[in-house]
Amino acid sequence: MNKLNKFSPEVRERAVRMVQEHRGEYPSLWAAVESIAPKIGCVPQTLLEWVKRAEVDAGMRPGTTTAEAQRIKELEREIKELRRANDILRTASAFFAQAELDRKLKS
Missing domain, CATH: 1.10.287 (Helix Hairpins)
Known part of the structure; x- marks a missing residue:
């Protein structure tokens, strides 16, 4: 039932930070995520979920x-x-x- 996390919390934080730092260089959030995800070794959808989760935790996006x-x-x-x-x-x-x-x- 528990899912195995392939990426450590440090890698996740670094990937999210990279997206946030380079977000302005791309026309959309998705474009930034698509560009950075292969560098981390994950699929873009996974990285997008990490970014959204970080934004919710930081209070920048509504949610739990x-x-x-x-x-x-x-x-x-x-x-x-x-x-x-x-x-x-x-x-x-x-x-x-x-x-x-x-x-x-x-x-």
Whole structure:
């Protein structure tokens, strides 16, 4: 399920920085990305995603930042664990309540 990252964070940062520094030399962002991507060894779409992610993280583009996305993921995981614990407790409570009723009836 986890995807293997072929590029280190340093390479990603360097590639994004190159696009941002040379963006004015090209007619569009896509043209800059198409020119720089082969130098890094990735496909242009991947580099464009890195640039967009960096812009969101820097507040230059609307969207969910990497830190916010990580926090949301952690909270969703915690909710899932709490729901599982509640189900276990609910089942155990019902089991012990039934056992208590059975015991009273036998007396």
